[in-house]
Amino acid sequence: MELDETDREILRILQSDARTPFSEIARRIDMSSATVHDRVGRMEDAGVIEGYHAKIDPRSVGLGTSAFVGLRIEQGREDDALDRLREIEGVQEIHLTTGEWDVMLRLTVEDTDALREVMFEEVSRIKGFSRSQTMVVLATDLEEAALSI
Amino acid sequence: MELDETDREILRILQSDARTPFSEIARRIDMSSATVHDRVGRMEDAGVIEGYHAKIDPRSVGLGTSAFVGLRIEQGREDDALDRLREIEGVQEIHLTTGEWDVMLRLTVEDTDALREVMFEEVSRIKGFSRSQTMVVLATDLEEAALSI
DNA sequence: CATGAAAGAATGAGCAG
DNA sequence: CTGCTCATTCTTTCATG
Numbered sequence: 001m002e003l004d005e006t007d008r009e010i011l012r013i014l015q016s017d018a019r020t021p022f023s024e025i026a027r028r029i030d031m032s033s034a035t036v037h038d039r040v041g042r043m044e045d046a047g048v049i050e051g052y053h054a055k056i057d058p059r060s061v062g063l064g065t066s067a068f069v070g071l072r073i074e075q076g077r078e079d080d081a082l083d084r085l086r087e088i089e090g091v092q093e094i095h096l097t098t099g100e101w102d103v104m105l106r107l108t109v110e111d112t113d114a115l116r117e118v119m120f121e122e123v124s125r126i127k128g129f130s131r132s133q134t135m136v137v138l139a140t141d142l143e144e145a146a147l148s149i
Numbered sequence: 150m151e152l153d154e155t156d157r158e159i160l161r162i163l164q165s166d167a168r169t170p171f172s173e174i175a176r177r178i179d180m181s182s183a184t185v186h187d188r189v190g191r192m193e194d195a196g197v198i199e200g201y202h203a204k205i206d207p208r209s210v211g212l213g214t215s216a217f218v219g220l221r222i223e224q225g226r227e228d229d230a231l232d233r234l235r236e237i238e239g240v241q242e243i244h245l246t247t248g249e250w251d252v253m254l255r256l257t258v259e260d261t262d263a264l265r266e267v268m269f270e271e272v273s274r275i276k277g278f279s280r281s282q283t284m285v286v287l288a289t290d291l292e293e294a295a296l297s298i
Numbered sequence: 299c300a301t302g303a304a305a306g307a308a309t310g311a312g313c314a315g
Numbered sequence: 316c317t318g319c320t321c322a323t324t325c326t327t328t329c330a331t332g
Contacts, residue, residue, distance in 0.1 A: 001209065011210070014203035018167045021327095023307055035318050037309065048209040053202060053294040054163035060150065060197040061160070061298045068217075068246065068253055086291050094291040097217065099284035104217055108296060135248035142235050142243040145202040147257060149210045170308095172326055181300050186328065300332090307326065314319075 001046040006031070007039055008149050011049070014040070015146040018052040055145060058108055065115050066108050066137040069123065070101030077128030088122045090114070101133070112136070150195040155180070156188055157298050160198070163189070164295040167201040204294060207257055214264050215257050215286040218272065219250030226277030237271045239263070250282070261285070 003011075009029050013020055022040065026033040043049045058064065073081060085094055085105065093106035105123075109115050119134060152160075158178050162169055171189065175182040192198045207213065222230055234243055234254065242255035254272075258264050268283060 003210065008210070011203065011205055015205060016200075016202070018201035018203045021307060022309095032319055033307075034309080034320080038318080046209070048206055050204040050206050051165075051294070052167035053165070053204060054160065054167045055199040055202060056160055056164060056296055056298070057197055057199050058296055060195070061152065061157070061296060063296055066244075068244075082290055089297055091291065092293050092296075093289070095215075095217075095286045096288045096290060097284040097286055099282055101284060104284060104286075133248055135246040135250060135253060137244045137246055137253075139245045140242070141231055141245060142240065144241050145200070147205055147207060147210060147212055147241075148238055149205070170326055171328095182326075183301080183328080184299055187299080302331090303329095305326100305328080307324100309322100309324080311322095312320090315317090 001043070001048055003043075003048065007043060007048075010036060010039055011043070011149050012146070014049070014052070015149070062110055063108050065111050066106070066140075067115055068135040068137070069105040069107060069119070070133045070135070071103040071105065071123075071129045072131040073102040074128050074130050081126050081128035084126045085123070088118060090118050103129075150192070150197055152192075152197065156192060156197075159185060159188055160192070160298050161295070163198070163201070164298070211259055212257050214260050215255070215289075216264055217284040217286070218254040218256060218268070219282045219284070220252040220254065220272075220278045221280040222251040223277050223279055230275055230277035233275045234272070237267060239267050252278075 006029060010025060013025050013028065022036040023033040026036045040049070082094065085091055090107050090109040091105055092108045095104045096102065097104050107115065107118060109118055115136070123132065155178060159174060162174050162177065171185040172182045175185045189198070231243065234240055239256050239258040240254055241257045244253045245251065246253050256264065256267060258267055264285070272281065
């Protein structure tokens with residue numbers, strides 16, 4: 001889908017506050033709210049807008065510990081191993097990467113004890129990984145939700 | 150702030166669709182929309198809800214390449230180096246971690262050429278980093294926006 | 299936590315350039 | 316083809332019990 005500057009402006013607004021009323025967006029971009037409605041609908045249908053999500057402070061809901069986990073995967077076992085990773089609670093992201101690791105996980109769990117449990121009782125038990133490294137997040141200095149559109 | 154089961158239910162709904170009308174949330178949790186309004190307001194004020202963001206497909210806006218970058222930082226140079234990282238366009242996340250790397254970046258850029266440019270023209274020029282490794286994301290198998298509340 | 303009322307917003311049809 | 320107007324319905328918001 002082709003996006004013009006008006007679409008991009010709408011995306012910027014919805015990225016920074018997804019609950020902005022269409023009428024308010026319309027005011028800011030100087031168009032009618034019906035037009036905003038149309039354009040947003042088209043971008044949703046085209047998959048440009050994948051969804052709208054509240055960002056919750058993890059600590060407030062008892063998820064105070066986060067980590068990156070690099071994994072080396074044995075040839076031929078990729079699919080099954082990934083399927084099993086996907087089912088582990090706390091596994092927030094799974095990326096396939098070049099470089100030192102084949103798979104990079106992002107974990108979000110209660111505390112370091114829960115992290116140990118996920119790693120030793122769940123991840124380590126999956127066949128197909130030959131090596132792993134856990135990088136515990138000590139602090140997050142920047143976490144920008146918005147893309148530079 | 151103390152969250153009860155009703156608050157958590159509201160959070161789950163807003164995590165999965167931040168544009169769900171309060172009136173609809175009210176129907177689902179069997180309370181009045183005024184109560185939902187109150188509770189959401191209190192969670193916003195308390196910082197439990199940090200914001201509402203549209204999730205945009207990066208490819209649709211020409212940001213097709215993503216990478217993790219591990220960095221080793223020299224003692225005493227932390228603050229200045231982080232300040233300069235924060236200003237680089239394409240740096241989406243900055244985490245301080247234990248393990249092989251002191252800093253883990255998440256980059257989102259146009260293509261591999263833009264990635265090379267960010268790494269060689271921007272990141273590499275910052276004093277204070279002794280070593281780096283770039284892990285290009287080949288595919289993202291799972292990217293769960295919602296926490297398991 | 300609910301009710302009720304006023305203001306505001308979403309939504310879709312039909313129309314104009 | 317794109318955006319607007321207009322009318323209906325639904326939602327937000329807040330004062331009050």
